[in-house]
Amino acid sequence: VTFTVEDQEGNRQEIEAPDDMGLSLMEILKASEYPILATCGGMALCATCHVEILEGENELGEATDAELDQLENLPEYFPTSRLACQIRISPLLEGAVIKLRGEDN
Ligand code: FES
Secondary structure, three states: OEEEEEOOOOOEEEEEOOOOOOOEHHHHHHHOOOOOOOOOOOOOOOOOOEEEEEEOHHHHOOOOHHHHHHHOOOOOOOOOEEEHHHOEOOHHHOOOEEEEOOOOO
């Protein structure tokens, strides 16, 4: 599957990721060397993998309650905010545009 990632500086890059391995978007972002802390290791507990879905949000569906609990504690989040660790890499991501919103240090 191919989708676009926009970093904190607004630079966009197309990412191609295998959609049959059960990986999360967080894992792919880390593997692509984006600066995502993912302190909790993908347990929906740290919110450092916060992303905003700029395009494709209808395909991906809404954030789960576990995600919302974390997102609501952030100083800033958006109507299409998600936790990247809770998004499974699947064909649904085709053409999506994902903006990094998490901590970058
Ligand atoms: Fe911690 Fe996603 S990696 S909430």
